[in-house]
Amino acid sequence: xxxSTTRLRPVANMGLQARTALQLALLLSLGSMxxxxxxxxxxxxxxxxxxxxATGLPRDHAMLQVGKKQTSRGEPVVPDAKHHxxxxxxxxxxxxxxxxxxxxxxxxxxxxxxxxxxxxxPGCVGVGHNETRCHSGLPFFRLQMQQGQSxxxxxxxxxxxxxxxxxxxxxxxxxxxxxxxxxxxxxxxxGKRPPTVLMLPEAPLxxxxxxxxxxxxxxxxxxxxxxLP
Numbered sequence: 125x126x127x128s129t130t131r132l133r134p135v136a137n138m139g140l141q142a143r144t145a146l147q148l149a150l151l152l153s154l155g156s157m158x159x160x161x162x163x164x165x166x167x168x169x170x171x172x173x174x175x176x177x178a179t180g181l182p183r184d185h186a187m188l189q190v191g192k193k194q195t196s197r198g199e200p201v202v203p204d205a206k207h208h209x210x211x212x213x214x215x216x217x218x219x220x221x222x223x224x225x226x227x228x229x230x231x232x233x234x235x236x237x238x239x240x241x242x243x244x245x246p247g248c249v250g251v252g253h254n255e256t257r258c259h260s261g262l263p264f265f266r267l268q269m270q271q272g273q274s275x276x277x278x279x280x281x282x283x284x285x286x287x288x289x290x291x292x293x294x295x296x297x298x299x300x301x302x303x304x305x306x307x308x309x310x311x312x313x314x315g316k317r318p319p320t321v322l323m324l325p326e327a328p329l330x331x332x333x334x335x336x337x338x339x340x341x342x343x344x345x346x347x348x349x350x351x352l353p
Contacts, residue, residue: 222345223279227328228336229291232260239297240266251321260338261324262291262302269299277301279341286312286352288343289324306342311351 233256236247248263259266267281275292278301282290289304304324305312329336343352 221279221283221343223290223341224344226289226324226340226342228333229260229324229328229338229340230333230335231293231337232257235260235293236266237295239295240268240300243267248322251319255321257323257325258321259302260291260293261322262289262293262304262338262340263322264303264305265301267301269301271298275301275339275341278303279343283343283352288312288352289340290342291338291340293338302338308347309351311349315350 236245236259243265245259245266247266248258251258251263264287265282265285267278269277269292275290278290278292281301282288282303285303286309287303287305288309289306291302291304293300293302304322305318307313307318307323324340328340346353
């Protein structure tokens with residue numbers, strides 16, 4: 125953007141040489157700020173590529189942005205056909221949800237690897253408190269994702285079920301969407317304290333960890349009466 129003339133308004137008793145030096149200093153300062161912003165954007169994109177590469181997910185930055193709160197209001201979710209022509213989604217929907225990326229989590233011991241027969245997988249019903257985290261901490265649904273779908277399809281699915289945590293688990297046969305709930309989502313837990321085996325680990329894995337198996341996002345909007353609006 126052009127520099128505001130107000131910023132460069134000369135002091136009345138300042139000489140030409142001094143004014144020129146002041147203007148040059150301001151220009152250099154603005155240039156440095158813009159360079160820092162560009163570098164920050166490149167780092168975010170590189171982080172997104174690393175996260176995608178670790179899980180086999182598409183690298184389209186429009187589909188995966190790391191570490192930023194995201195809001196999509198009324199814009200159709202369309203993968204970049206130029207870079208990912210194989211990811212054409214005939215079921216494009218509009219998304220109006222606030223969400224953020226939580227991070228990547230490991231596959232828990234005993235986590236199912238076969239294709240789910242039904243998205244209402246009952247595998248976590250009645251699990252004991254001393255068992256390992258059921259379905260790696262996202263226990264409510266297992267939805268097989270179709271070719272061309274992105275994590276936004278998983279976001280939409282889980283939110284439609286009143287759940288505020290969503291993850292994509294990469295399997296040998298493809299990817300599946302899983303849903304979970306935070307402690308803030310008291311409606312999902314019917315006002316009871318959720319057992320640890322049905323919750324995610326307290327913290328995600330460090331970036332680049334080889335155990336990374338499931339990328340997770342979380343609804344970041346408001347709650348109403350303890351649940352999603």
